[in-house]
Amino acid sequence: MPSGPYSNIVGAGIGQSLTKGDPLKQQTLINMGTGAELTPEQKKQKEEWENNPIFQKQVRQILIQIERMKQREQSAGMAMAEGGYVESYEEGGEVEGEGTGTSDSIDAKLSDGEFVFTAKAVEVIGADNLQKIMEEAERQYDERTSLSKARSMFGKFLKG
Numbered sequence: 001m002p003s004g005p006y007s008n009i010v011g012a013g014i015g016q017s018l019t020k021g022d023p024l025k026q027q028t029l030i031n032m033g034t035g036a037e038l039t040p041e042q043k044k045q046k047e048e049w050e051n052n053p054i055f056q057k058q059v060r061q062i063l064i065q066i067e068r069m070k071q072r073e074q075s076a077g078m079a080m081a082e083g084g085y086v087e088s089y090e091e092g093g094e095v096e097g098e099g100t101g102t103s104d105s106i107d108a109k110l111s112d113g114e115f116v117f118t119a120k121a122v123e124v125i126g127a128d129n130l131q132k133i134m135e136e137a138e139r140q141y142d143e144r145t146s147l148s149k150a151r152s153m154f155g156k157f158l159k160g
Contacts, residue, residue, distance in 0.1 A: 006030045009065045012098035018058045033066030094127040
């Protein structure tokens with residue numbers, strides 16, 4: 001069975017319904033998503049999916065999830081943990097992995113004051129919109145904090 005950061009994507013949810021737990025099919029999806037070379041068996045499987053309209057959408061969704069994970073790996077970094085990789089969300093962002101929108105199957109480490117949305121709310125609002133809101137709020141916070149520090153330093157200077 002494939003392991004590593006993409007195995008959760010192909011082994012759960014849409015990936016599970018598409019691959020039915022077949023390691024060859026799972027690895028085929030991973031290789032398609034990462035751009036790795038396909039074996040002859042994987043090429044045959046890819047062709048089968050591409051020729052079946054029912055599977056085309058599912059494959060496309062899985063490949064999008066893998067691409068998003070690849071992008072987050074590059075921007076946020078990955079940390080090794082027991083059993084594979086765990087993503088770092090220090091900068092925020094959408095969480096993807098095994099389970100469903102209500103299964104609570106992904107461990108999370110949170111900091112005081114952070115806020116978590118349900119998968120239903122994220123679906124309605126949109127992960128991209130939430131990301132933009134977060135980035136703008138953090139920009140405003142950083143700007144306000146910088147002004148506050150400047151005022152503090154200026155006040156101390158005047159007190160002499």
